[in-house]
Amino acid sequence: MGVEHDLRASWDRLCDTLKDSADYVFDPELNVDVSEQAEGLRHHLRMFFLAVDRTLENNNPQHPELGWTYPSKFGQDNPDGLYQTAPVDLSHTYRLTGRIDTVRYLGLSILNFVSGRGGITQQLNVGTPDLTDIGDGRIDVVFSPDADPGNHIGDWYQVEPEPSRLLVRQFFSDWRAESHAELHLECLDSTVPPSRLDPVRTATLIDEVANEINTVPKFWTDYAVGYRDRGEINTYAHVSAKYSGEGLGGSDQQAYGGCWYEVGPDEALLFEVTPPNCLYWNIQVGDIWFQSLDYVNLPTTLNDSQARLDPDGVLRVVISHQDPGIQNWIALGGCPHGALTYRWNNADTAPVPSLSLMSVSEIDGRLHPETPRLSTDDRAALNAERRRHALRRFTR
Numbered sequence: 001m002g003v004e005h006d007l008r009a010s011w012d013r014l015c016d017t018l019k020d021s022a023d024y025v026f027d028p029e030l031n032v033d034v035s036e037q038a039e040g041l042r043h044h045l046r047m048f049f050l051a052v053d054r055t056l057e058n059n060n061p062q063h064p065e066l067g068w069t070y071p072s073k074f075g076q077d078n079p080d081g082l083y084q085t086a087p088v089d090l091s092h093t094y095r096l097t098g099r100i101d102t103v104r105y106l107g108l109s110i111l112n113f114v115s116g117r118g119g120i121t122q123q124l125n126v127g128t129p130d131l132t133d134i135g136d137g138r139i140d141v142v143f144s145p146d147a148d149p150g151n152h153i154g155d156w157y158q159v160e161p162e163p164s165r166l167l168v169r170q171f172f173s174d175w176r177a178e179s180h181a182e183l184h185l186e187c188l189d190s191t192v193p194p195s196r197l198d199p200v201r202t203a204t205l206i207d208e209v210a211n212e213i214n215t216v217p218k219f220w221t222d223y224a225v226g227y228r229d230r231g232e233i234n235t236y237a238h239v240s241a242k243y244s245g246e247g248l249g250g251s252d253q254q255a256y257g258g259c260w261y262e263v264g265p266d267e268a269l270l271f272e273v274t275p276p277n278c279l280y281w282n283i284q285v286g287d288i289w290f291q292s293l294d295y296v297n298l299p300t301t302l303n304d305s306q307a308r309l310d311p312d313g314v315l316r317v318v319i320s321h322q323d324p325g326i327q328n329w330i331a332l333g334g335c336p337h338g339a340l341t342y343r344w345n346n347a348d349t350a351p352v353p354s355l356s357l358m359s360v361s362e363i364d365g366r367l368h369p370e371t372p373r374l375s376t377d378d379r380a381a382l383n384a385e386r387r388r389h390a391l392r393r394f395t396r
């Protein structure tokens with residue numbers, strides 16, 4: 001009866017926590033309307049889904065599965081990305097193999113994944129172009145507590161023997177031409193066959209899901225609102241150096257910048273920068289819950305393949321609710337405020353963009369005179385292509 005009681009007690013705690021943990025969505029100090037509260041509840045359930053997947057489904061480090069959850073929507077997820085995770089117990093040796101010949105960037109991080117509960121620590125951050133191509137766009141990467149024996153063809157990383165998760169970032173610049181990598185992860189010295197959950201461990205894992213849903217969604221909301229509360233609104237003046245966000249799970253191969261945006265229905269933000277020499281870059285908007293906006297159906301993000309540089313080398317992007325009829329438009333989709341983020345990947349410098357808020361009627365006067373125009377039909381065709389290739393990435 002004791003074990004049965006523990007299982008039921010864990011289940012009851014999870015149900016109670018799921019009910020109470022969404023209180024932040026309705027906090028009057030957030031100053032959001034009922035439509036944003038609806039998105040907040042959806043985000044909360046998405047984080048619950050992620051927690052269940054990571055804790056109860058894909059959590060056997062001797063038989064890891066390198067999979068993804070759609071949609072991720074975790075901590076200002078990159079709309080150009082496919083994120084995969086797998087559990088690893090680094091007292092064992094793991095081998096990651098596969099083809100990465102078309103994806104623009106593939107990054108590998110080993111981290112503890114405890115955002116909101118003491119910070120994320122990372123043992124390893126590596127990625128293209130530093131991963132060894134062993135032929136035909138293939139990689140063969142080993143993570144092991146043992147030293148490289150010297151005869152491995154590929155990459156060998158000696159790591160500290162502790163429980164962690166492997167995070168794989170795949171970023172796609174040309175959504176039409178680039179496909180996700182074909183990867184396989186295996187534990188080379190597994191000693192325990194897969195089995196059903198035992199009741200004691202199940203109770204512990206259910207408690208872990210409750211702990212995560214009670215902390216992680218609110219953590220990311222507080223992070224996004226922090227921009228607003230510090231007055232970092234429609235400006236990157238507070239960004240002064242390369243920031244990788246490693247303590248939040250970011251990669252040291254990237255420089256990030258973020259701020260809070262507030263744009264009215266008849267207003268627009270003009271984003272201006274000369275991009276650095278880099279492997280890849282992108283700009284995106286997210287909401288108060290620090291999740292990306294709908295990038296499948298709307299151009300809520302731009303990257304180096306989708307945008308057009310002006311003849312003077314400057315990137316000028318209009319961020320607004322209304323379509324300005326140009327290629328470099330980031331749509332807000334009716335979301336009045338949230339987080340505006342950029343990434344420079346494997347860049348030689350980390351320039352800080354400028355932002356200018358103005359009325360929609362002023363935009364034309366601030367664009368380069370050679371800016372080409374898009375018709376309504378052109379936009380519809382781009383959006384249809386965007387949807388097709390975004391869903392192909394997730395095999396949907």
